[in-house]
Amino acid sequence: MTRWERSVPVYGVPVLNRGFWGLLIVVVIGLVLSGFREVVGLGSGVSGMSDPFAWGLWKNFNVMVLTGLGSGGFAVGIAAWIFNRTRLHQVMRVALLTSFLAYSTGLTMLGIDVGRPWNFYWVFMPWHWNLASPLLEVAVCITFYATVPLLLENLPPLFEYLIYEFPKWRGFAESCEKALTKVYPYVIGLAYILPIMHQSSLGALMLLGGDRVHALWQTPCLPLIYVWAAAFLGYNCVVLCLLLAKVAWKRDIDPEVLAELNKLTCWVVFTWTAFRFLDILVRGKILFALIPSYFSCLFWIETILIAGSAYVLYSGKGKNLQTMFLAHCTCALGGMIYRFSPTTLAFRPRNGAFYFPTAIELLVSIGFMALAVLGYIVAVKKLAILPASNDDWLKMAKYEEQVKPGIQLTGYAPVEH
Amino acid sequence: MAMTRREAFKNLAKGSLPLLAAGCVSTVLPEVAHAEEVPMPKGALGLLYDATKCVGCKSCMVACNQANELAPDIRTDGLHQAPPALNSFTKNIIKLYRTADGSDHSYFKQQCMHCADPACMAACMFGGLRKDKETGIVWWNGSLCVGCRYCEIACPFHIPAFTWDGFNPKITKCELCRERLAKKLEPGCTTVCPTQAVIYGRREDLLKEAKRRIAASPGRYFENKVYGQVDGGGTQVLYLSRVAFGKLGLPELGEESIPERLKFQHKIYKWLALPAALYAGMVMFAGKNFKEHAHHLVEDQKKTGLRPQL
Numbered sequence: 001m002t003r004w005e006r007s008v009p010v011y012g013v014p015v016l017n018r019g020f021w022g023l024l025i026v027v028v029i030g031l032v033l034s035g036f037r038e039v040v041g042l043g044s045g046v047s048g049m050s051d052p053f054a055w056g057l058w059k060n061f062n063v064m065v066l067t068g069l070g071s072g073g074f075a076v077g078i079a080a081w082i083f084n085r086t087r088l089h090q091v092m093r094v095a096l097l098t099s100f101l102a103y104s105t106g107l108t109m110l111g112i113d114v115g116r117p118w119n120f121y122w123v124f125m126p127w128h129w130n131l132a133s134p135l136l137e138v139a140v141c142i143t144f145y146a147t148v149p150l151l152l153e154n155l156p157p158l159f160e161y162l163i164y165e166f167p168k169w170r171g172f173a174e175s176c177e178k179a180l181t182k183v184y185p186y187v188i189g190l191a192y193i194l195p196i197m198h199q200s201s202l203g204a205l206m207l208l209g210g211d212r213v214h215a216l217w218q219t220p221c222l223p224l225i226y227v228w229a230a231a232f233l234g235y236n237c238v239v240l241c242l243l244l245a246k247v248a249w250k251r252d253i254d255p256e257v258l259a260e261l262n263k264l265t266c267w268v269v270f271t272w273t274a275f276r277f278l279d280i281l282v283r284g285k286i287l288f289a290l291i292p293s294y295f296s297c298l299f300w301i302e303t304i305l306i307a308g309s310a311y312v313l314y315s316g317k318g319k320n321l322q323t324m325f326l327a328h329c330t331c332a333l334g335g336m337i338y339r340f341s342p343t344t345l346a347f348r349p350r351n352g353a354f355y356f357p358t359a360i361e362l363l364v365s366i367g368f369m370a371l372a373v374l375g376y377i378v379a380v381k382k383l384a385i386l387p388a389s390n391d392d393w394l395k396m397a398k399y400e401e402q403v404k405p406g407i408q409l410t411g412y413a414p415v416e417h
Numbered sequence: 418m419a420m421t422r423r424e425a426f427k428n429l430a431k432g433s434l435p436l437l438a439a440g441c442v443s444t445v446l447p448e449v450a451h452a453e454e455v456p457m458p459k460g461a462l463g464l465l466y467d468a469t470k471c472v473g474c475k476s477c478m479v480a481c482n483q484a485n486e487l488a489p490d491i492r493t494d495g496l497h498q499a500p501p502a503l504n505s506f507t508k509n510i511i512k513l514y515r516t517a518d519g520s521d522h523s524y525f526k527q528q529c530m531h532c533a534d535p536a537c538m539a540a541c542m543f544g545g546l547r548k549d550k551e552t553g554i555v556w557w558n559g560s561l562c563v564g565c566r567y568c569e570i571a572c573p574f575h576i577p578a579f580t581w582d583g584f585n586p587k588i589t590k591c592e593l594c595r596e597r598l599a600k601k602l603e604p605g606c607t608t609v610c611p612t613q614a615v616i617y618g619r620r621e622d623l624l625k626e627a628k629r630r631i632a633a634s635p636g637r638y639f640e641n642k643v644y645g646q647v648d649g650g651g652t653q654v655l656y657l658s659r660v661a662f663g664k665l666g667l668p669e670l671g672e673e674s675i676p677e678r679l680k681f682q683h684k685i686y687k688w689l690a691l692p693a694a695l696y697a698g699m700v701m702f703a704g705k706n707f708k709e710h711a712h713h714l715v716e717d718q719k720k721t722g723l724r725p726q727l
Contacts, residue, residue, distance in 0.1 A: 005717075006726050043581025051504060051578050054569035081703045089710065093726075115564020115579065115586035122543040122561060129543065132676060132683070135567045136542040156727040163724075181727065185707045189700035193692055207678045208540055208571035211668070220681065350575060350668065351502070390721050411722055 002252035004090040004387035007157070010249045011396045015381050023374045030367010033360050034112045042115065048358045052349035057357040057365050060343040062109040064202055066369070067142070068230040068339045069332065070102020073150060074195035075234030079264055081188050087257050090387040095238045096153045097385055101372035103146040109368050110139075134204040141198035149191035155180060157383040164409055199227040206342040214295050214346040215285045222342065225276055229335050232268040232306075235261055236332035241376075243325045245386050252388065253321065262313045262324065269310035269331065273303065298337070298345055305334025455533050455651030455672075458553035461620040462593060463531060463653035464607065465627055468665065469637065470614035471524040473511055477606035477615060481509035481528075484594050484605025503527060505580040508591040509606055514664050523658060525665040526615060528606070529576045529591035530645060531555050531653035536675035537568035537577055546577075546588070549595070553620075553653050556592040564588075573649055573668050573675055620653050627655055650674025 037046050049056040072095035080088035111117045122128045123139055130136050155176070162173040180187075203226025206213050219225070239261050245251040280286050289299050309331035318324045337345065344355065357365070380386050397409035478498060482489050489498040490506035500507045508528060515522040535555050537546045545562030548555050557577075564586050568577040580586035594604035602608075607617040616623070627643040635641065637659060644662045645652035649670035658665060685691050714725035 006723065039584055041581060041583045041586060042579075043583075047581075049566075049581070051502070051569055052575055054566035054579060081706055082699055084702075084706045084709075086710070086713070113565075115566070116559070116562055117564070119543070119545075119561065119563045122563075128561065130539075130541055131686070132539045132679065133542050133567070134679065134682065135540060135565060137686075139542060160724070160726065177727070181711070184727070185700050185704035188703045188707075189696050192699050193696045196695070197692060201682075204679065204682050205567070205570075207682075208536055208567075208675055210573055210675060210678075212570070220678070223682070350666070384726065390723060393723060 002254055002389045002392075004087075004254040004257055005390045006388065006393055007090070007093050007384035007386060008388040008392045008396050009384050010245075010251070010381045010386060011399055013249060013381060015378055020374065020377070023370045023377075026370040027367050027374060030364045030370065033367070034364045037112060037360065037364065045358060045360070047361050048356050050353055050355070052351055052353035053347070053355040055343055056113075056355060057344075057361045058109045058113040060340060062365055062368060063106045063113075064343055065336045065339045066102050066372075067106045067202070068199070068226075068233040069237045069336065070099045070106070071195060071199060071230035071234035072096075072238040073099030073153065073234070074192055074199075075231040075264075075268075076238055076261075077153075077188060078192050082192065085260060085264075087260055090254070090257055091238055091242065091261070093157060093385045094241050094387070095234065096150065097376060097379055098237050098241060099234075100146070100150050100154050101375050103142060103150060105368045105372045107142055107146055109365070110142075112364065134201045134207070137201040138198050138205065141194050141201065145191070145194040145198065149187050149194065152180060152187050153191055157379075157385055161383050164407060195230070196227055199230040200224060202226055203342075206347075209342070209347065212347055212349055213342045214288070214348065215283075216280060216288050216295055216299050217342040217346045219279050219283060221275075221279045225272070225279070226339070228268065228272045228275070229338055232265050232272065232310075233332060233335040233339070235265040235268065236328045236335065239265070239328045240325070240332065242387070243321060243328070245380070246321070249386075251386055252392070254387065255319070257387070258324065259319075262318055265328070265331065266310045266314040269306055270314075273307045273310075276303075295346060298341060302334050302338045302341065305330050306338065309334065455647055457533055457620060457651065457653070458548070458550060460551050461553040461653050462598070462618070463553075463620040463623055463655060464528075464593070464604070464615055464617055465623040465655045465657070466526045466615045467627075467630065468523050468525060468614070468656065468658040468660065470612045471511070471526065472612055472614070473513060473524040474611060475511045476609040476611065477526065478507070478509055478511060480605040480609040481591075482506070482605075484597055487589075503576060503590075504578045505587065505589045507578070508589060512666070514660060514666075521660065523660040523665065524614075525658075526606075527574075527576075527666070528654070529555060529593075530574050530649075531591075531593065532649060532674065533651040533653070534674035534676050536571040536573060536649075539676035539679065540567040540571035542567070552593075552595070552598070554593045554595050555590075556595060557588045557590060559587060562588060571675065573670055620655070623655055627657055630657060647672045650677070 040046060042049060047056050076088055076091060076095040079085045080092055111120065114120070123143060129140065159173040159177045162169040200223035203223040206218065206222055207220070209218070211218070239258065242253070242258065246253055280289065289296050309327040312318055312323065312327045318327055394410065400407055400409055475498070479489070481487075482498070485508060487506050487508070490500040490504060491498055493499045493501065500510060503510050510527050512525045512527060513522060514525055531553055532555070533553070535546070535548060538548055538555060542563060542565065543561045545558050546555060546568055547558065564579070566579050568588065569575075569579060576590050578589045580589070594602070597604060603617050607615050610616075616626070624643060624646060631638050631641050631643070639658050639661055644656035644658070644667055645654055648667075650673060656662065656667060663669060717723075718725045
């Protein structure tokens with residue numbers, strides 16, 4: 001138990017360990033297979049998609065679900081910067097890194113999934129935008145979010161790395177950091193408005209799907225319910241990253257910050273669940289949930305996983321770290337199933353076509369997830385991402401100064417400009 | 418079969434209620450009962466398919482492939498052009514509806530409906546699918562298509578087809594043989610139909626013809642209705658059928674077009690005013706809290722001597 005005060009890299013652990021090489025193999029398999037897909041197309045065994053079931057795992061899972069899970073940067077950020085929950089600043093770097101990795105791999109997957117990616121350059125020509133299209137909104141917003149505000153928000157740890165490790169670059173990095181500080185409120189404003197827009201538009205995509213989406217999921221409120229689900233998924237992801245850091249690298253835990261994150265998760269989940277039931281009741285579709293069927297099962301699995309986990313967190317049993325970990329796992333699982341349902345699990349074209357991903361689709365999808373995990377592991381070892389105490393920083397500094405003579409991580413004096 | 422008094426009353430009520438309602442509507446609100454007109458391009462062209470006239474010869478399918486220079490899709494048995502559904506080789510298909518015991522059957526021609534307010538066009542990111550202002554033909558422009566396949570998700574009739582094989586996929590759908598029309602020729606399918614089950618013309622004239630047929634043989638057509646007149650916001654291809662339209666695979670859409678479902682979104686995004694206001698508010702709060710946070714960072718640095726982290 002400790003108090004998180006600053007971000008400290010994971011030190012004394014080699015980057016190129018067995019886990020790294022294992023993940024790299026998975027990534028390379030995924031990249032090679034996605035290259036194969038570019039040559040032969042999406043048919044003939046490459047994907048399980050068909051004309052009636054035109055979207056598969058790559059869009060529906062890697063983009064729809066995983067960007068939800070990567071919404072930590074916006075969900076934690078709004079709490080920290082807009083609602084002034086100051087303790088949450090300590091976990092912002094973790095949240096931002098997970099967001100960046102989820103969005104950048106998701107965007108790449110989108111490029112691999114579409115059939116004519118060479119035409120994507122129209123996105124830079126606003127006069128060609130069809131503003132009626134929710135997918136246009138998603139494409140523009142995600143591209144803009146991942147390449148401008150999210151990237152800028154992730155720069156400070158990189159600047160810090162340059163400042164400490166490359167004294168030659170120190171002046172440059174510091175002036176960059178200073179410039180970023182000046183525009184920071186404008187950047188973070190964008191970093192919250194853009195996800196609200198595109199996460200809700202991801203829900204709006206399925207409004208055009210009409211009766212293909214089962215009545216329990218198809219609602220005019222789909223955009224709102226989608227962005228709301230992204231919020232608690234973001235909290236789940238950040239808490240899981242922090243708890244896994246304790247397991248993997250024996251990082252200390254700050255119960256105060258975790259309690260705050262748990263509280264936020266609970267309230268977002270409770271209001272989300274209540275709103276979802278209200279929506280189903282108002283639309284008069286509650287019978288679909290009560291009559292036993294595949295869809296009602298799916299609905300209750302989602303609801304129980306999400307709301308049940310939040311109840312466990314709320315009840316005080318969640319103070320135990322193991323219970324907390326499990327509760328966030330099940331809550332995230334439920335949320336991911338929910339985000340996967342309108343496009344896939346509860347999506348039924350009129351002719352009853354069915355979709356199941358092929359091995360290639362699964363391997364490419366897993367490959368890109370592995371790429372994100374790999375990026376995360378390398379980043380937390382090289383950069384100051386994971387939260388720790390000031391004492392931990394001093395310990396790290398002592399260790400690093402022994403290993404790399406000449407490096408100075410304490411006694412910082414600002415450079416005059 | 419014996420009928421209790423209660424049942425008799427119930428049936429009487431059931432039977433008379435719609436009559437009564439229809440009577441009220443037709444006397445009080447003769448015009449408002451149905452939106453007879455939907456906004457259409459001036460020179461809207463289309464097809465009228467009368468399922469009661471179709472003999473299922475599939476000549477139109479062959480003619481369609483010839484007119485569009487598409488190879489016949491013989492993948493089903495290696496001999497006949499018998500694709501199971503519309504696909505990247507098939508812009509037009511004749512399907513058969515038949516009850517399990519064979520007591521009732523009807524043919525059904527499926528191709529793009531050329532909607533007044535097409536869902537595919539609303540879905541398309543950069544206008545790869547667009548509606549001709551003059552003729553109302555919905556056509557695909559490959560240089561603006563990203564291949565996202567959202568049109569396939571959005572189309573209520575399951576019309577657009579994607580080329581699943583190969584590195585250069587296309588969206589295949591009926592474009593009413595617009596290149597033949599430019600040469601003053603008729604669409605492929607209507608030139609060969611031996612029974613005139615499918616005819617080509619201006620939508621206005623086609624609708625009149627459909628109404629004429631209904632009036633000439635009352636009770637012949639399902640609900641005495643022209644499908645596409647107002648369905649899904651109106652389509653330029655019109656259908657007449659003896660069998661219920663739903664059984665043929667034409668969905669019940671109501672009079673609202675599919676893109677109308679996004680009208681609330683469009684209100685929110687109008688002029689980007691609401692997002693801009695929200696952004697301004699966020700920058701204001703974030704700016705205030707950022708100042709506070711920066712102050713704390715400086716204080717911490719004084720205390721610990723460690724470089725502040727943003």
